Amino acid sequence: MTDVLAPARTTRPSPPKRRRSRAQRDRIFAWSMLTPTIAAVGLLMAYPIYIAINLSFRGGEIADLQNLGQYPLTLGNYADVITDPQLLGDIWRSIVYTVGVVVPAFAIGLGLALLLNKTFPGKRIVRPLALLPWAVPGVAVSAAFSWMLDGSFGVINYLLRSVGLIEQNVAWLASSDTAMTAVIIPTVWKFYPFFTLVLVAALQAIPGDLYEAARLDGASAWQQFRYVTWPALRAPAALAIVITGVGVFREFDFIFPLTGGGPDDATTTLAVRIYNEAFEYFTFGASAAIGVVTMVIAGALLLMAGRSVREGMN
Amino acid sequence: MIALHRKLRRGLAVAAAAVLLAAAGGCGPSTEDGKLVLEFPSWQADDESFSPFWHELIAAYENAHPDVDIDFYQVPFDSFVAQQTTRFAAGDPPDIVHLPSSNAVEFAARGWLAPLDERLAGTDVLRTWTPLQEQMKWDGHYYGLLLLGYGYALFYNEQLLQQAGVQVPKTPEQLLTAARAVSAKQGDSFGFGATTVQNPDNYTELTSFLVGNHASWSEPDGKITADTERARTALEQYREVLATAPPGIQSQQRNELFLNGQIAMLVDGPFLLSEVEGASAEVREHLKVTAPPFDVVPGGVSNSLHIPAGAEPEVADAVWDFVELASQPRWQERYTQLTGVPAPREGSVTEQALAETPELELFARLADEAVDIFPESPQLRRNYGRVGDAVAAAAIRLIATDLPVAQVAQSLQRDLEGVGDD
Numbered sequence: 001m002t003d004v005l006a007p008a009r010t011t012r013p014s015p016p017k018r019r020r021s022r023a024q025r026d027r028i029f030a031w032s033m034l035t036p037t038i039a040a041v042g043l044l045m046a047y048p049i050y051i052a053i054n055l056s057f058r059g060g061e062i063a064d065l066q067n068l069g070q071y072p073l074t075l076g077n078y079a080d081v082i083t084d085p086q087l088l089g090d091i092w093r094s095i096v097y098t099v100g101v102v103v104p105a106f107a108i109g110l111g112l113a114l115l116l117n118k119t120f121p122g123k124r125i126v127r128p129l130a131l132l133p134w135a136v137p138g139v140a141v142s143a144a145f146s147w148m149l150d151g152s153f154g155v156i157n158y159l160l161r162s163v164g165l166i167e168q169n170v171a172w173l174a175s176s177d178t179a180m181t182a183v184i185i186p187t188v189w190k191f192y193p194f195f196t197l198v199l200v201a202a203l204q205a206i207p208g209d210l211y212e213a214a215r216l217d218g219a220s221a222w223q224q225f226r227y228v229t230w231p232a233l234r235a236p237a238a239l240a241i242v243i244t245g246v247g248v249f250r251e252f253d254f255i256f257p258l259t260g261g262g263p264d265d266a267t268t269t270l271a272v273r274i275y276n277e278a279f280e281y282f283t284f285g286a287s288a289a290i291g292v293v294t295m296v297i298a299g300a301l302l303l304m305a306g307r308s309v310r311e312g313m314n
Numbered sequence: 315m316i317a318l319h320r321k322l323r324r325g326l327a328v329a330a331a332a333v334l335l336a337a338a339g340g341c342g343p344s345t346e347d348g349k350l351v352l353e354f355p356s357w358q359a360d361d362e363s364f365s366p367f368w369h370e371l372i373a374a375y376e377n378a379h380p381d382v383d384i385d386f387y388q389v390p391f392d393s394f395v396a397q398q399t400t401r402f403a404a405g406d407p408p409d410i411v412h413l414p415s416s417n418a419v420e421f422a423a424r425g426w427l428a429p430l431d432e433r434l435a436g437t438d439v440l441r442t443w444t445p446l447q448e449q450m451k452w453d454g455h456y457y458g459l460l461l462l463g464y465g466y467a468l469f470y471n472e473q474l475l476q477q478a479g480v481q482v483p484k485t486p487e488q489l490l491t492a493a494r495a496v497s498a499k500q501g502d503s504f505g506f507g508a509t510t511v512q513n514p515d516n517y518t519e520l521t522s523f524l525v526g527n528h529a530s531w532s533e534p535d536g537k538i539t540a541d542t543e544r545a546r547t548a549l550e551q552y553r554e555v556l557a558t559a560p561p562g563i564q565s566q567q568r569n570e571l572f573l574n575g576q577i578a579m580l581v582d583g584p585f586l587l588s589e590v591e592g593a594s595a596e597v598r599e600h601l602k603v604t605a606p607p608f609d610v611v612p613g614g615v616s617n618s619l620h621i622p623a624g625a626e627p628e629v630a631d632a633v634w635d636f637v638e639l640a641s642q643p644r645w646q647e648r649y650t651q652l653t654g655v656p657a658p659r660e661g662s663v664t665e666q667a668l669a670e671t672p673e674l675e676l677f678a679r680l681a682d683e684a685v686d687i688f689p690e691s692p693q694l695r696r697n698y699g700r701v702g703d704a705v706a707a708a709a710i711r712l713i714a715t716d717l718p719v720a721q722v723a724q725s726l727q728r729d730l731e732g733v734g735d736d
Contacts, residue, residue, distance in 0.1 A: 151562020171562030262512025
């Protein structure tokens with residue numbers, strides 16, 4: 001090789017070339033890998049967000065979304081939405097729904113993750129079954145639960161009557177007192193496997209030596225969980241809670257098919273209200289304004305939660 | 315490098331031309347093999363009762379118009395209005411517009427439908443149609459052809475009423491007595507069937523009681539009348555009768571329970587008859603239908619055909635030919651015969667149809683007498699979605715809470731007065 005290259009070096013001296021540093025090359029490589037994604041995300045997300053924001057500032061009776069420029073610019077939609085007492089109710093119900101889903105889903109997910117991290121007979125069958133709800137579409141879950149929660153012939157009433165917890169059938173989806181619980185139950189069923197997946201992965205990354213050392217120091221099972229397991233789970237758990245929380249905050253698939261936001265607005269969250277304003281009442285501007293408000297709230301929650309995640313990681 | 319640029323430029327030019335051609339193709343009328351294709355989405359395309367009529371009508375139209383094809387396809391009813399709303403708002407409406415009539419005014423008021431006055435003036439529709447065709451009017455213009463207007467009827471299970479020792483009710487008071495008598499019996503039988511979860515059907519069911527009591531939600535001048543004495547009486551009747559209904563069910567579950575012989579009575583339109591035919595023989599023989607137990611026959615408009623505003627003249631003319639064909643006496647008679655419900659054209663119930671479906675005589679009479687449950691005030695009509703939600707919420711307060719009727723009526727009065735403020 002030296003013999004072949006040597007004449008070239010002597011006959012054609014290479015001009016002084018500005019060589020890129022390794023860091024520069026890495027940066028270029030990183031950007032070239034990211035560019036398609038950034039372009040796709042920009043097209044798929046930025047444009048709809050622009051349309052939503054544009055729409056939220058348009059007044060008049062909007063009937064043509066392709067020519068928004070013909071409608072006057074106004075702050076009226078925001079003024080109407082922010083001064084509407086219903087908005088606070090919608091935000092409150094969205095928070096109740098989100099907390100009502102995330103807390104039990106996390107508890108179930110954590111319990112299952114701890115169980116699946118152990119070795120027991122039938123684990124290979126239990127693991128996919130426990131994670132199955134994650135694969136079922138939300139609308140299908142809602143359809144199944146609407147029959148199970150049926151006020152007259154639902155299996156849930158039958159079971160509760162059989163064990164003596166209720167004497168008369170409960171109209172789960174028809175009463176303002178029970179409707180929120182009735183929409184939370186299927187949402188929890190759908191979302192707990194995500195926590196299980198994330199937490200099982202984190203649990204498997206904890207070195208066994210730590211538990212051994214803790215046992216040698218005389219730590220009880222609870223102390224092992226508190227001082228070994230939980231610190232390792234805190235960051236992934238916070239991340240999973242944030243992702244699920246934001247997803248549930250704007251969830252629509254479960255509430256709309258089950259209750260449509262009723263009875264008497266008992267399950268009208270921001271997502272349902274956005275839909276109703278646009279497709280039931282034809283008030284596209286107000287709908288977009290509520291959408292932007294929702295986006296701001298979700299963004300603020302993300303920022304706050306992001307801090308917790310970083311603290312967890314540290 | 316230059317060559318590469320040239321290739322790149324050529325590639326970009328070809329791609330741009332392809333995009334432009336595709337865009338241009340999307341602008342004009344849709345064609346396939348030189349034929350004009352009319353897009354016709356409907357929730358009735360797979361419906362057992364109505365699709366045979368549509369398929370026959372479309373075949374006849376395509377025979378008469380060999381240069382036109384109709385693309386008739388199913389869209390589920392639950393998402394139909396939302397989907398059409400999106401398409402109209404995005405400037406991409408279907409060619410043949412089929413709408414639930416209660417939403418037609420909302421679409422017309424937003425400038426999405428073409429007025430049909432001139433076209434209708436060249437036909438006998440306005441002379442021969444049911445008076446409910448007036449519901450197709452907005453701001454002095456007709457925007458559609460009504461395909462079905464009806465009066466509500468009382469469907470009942472004769473055996474359940476006999477076992478409870480009560481007669482077929484003719485008044486609201488008798489309805490309540492009969493419903494309570496059936497529900498008081500042991501077993502899984504319910505006196506009355508209704509939608510007892512919040513749903514658009516709450517509007518039709520509650521408003522049937524209201525109209526049946528000579529009341530309404532509003533007057534034509536826009537005055538809201540939800541808190542009058544008659545309205546409160548209707549709300550009270552609705553609450554008491556629905557206390558005998560299965561809790562937490564939707565209209566489909568209600569119908570299934572009726573067909574299973576577990577519900578004694580319900581109020582619905584003539585379209586329920588086709589479902590009754592599907593009941594098991596031992597239940598079917600006891601299922602009967604009669605006039606509703608009210609002084610006034612409540613009625614409604616079901617569905618209608620329209621032309622989208624701004625359609626190309628060629629498309630608008632082709633769609634109108636289709637609408638006009640549907641309005642012809644022959645096809646109106648065929649509609650009655652195939653669907654088992656009286657078509658809106660006078661004289662559509664033929665001897666043959668009567669022989670096949672004797673109930674048509676009752677349905678035709680009820681349709682003639684019917685007073686529409688759709689609100690009279692223009693403000694409420696153009697905001698029907700909000701009105702429907704407010705009334706449904708009031709219905710649920712009556713069904714699922716102990717709030718006094720007067721309080722529910724006052725609250726509904728305020729809600730309806732606020733409709734259209736924004």
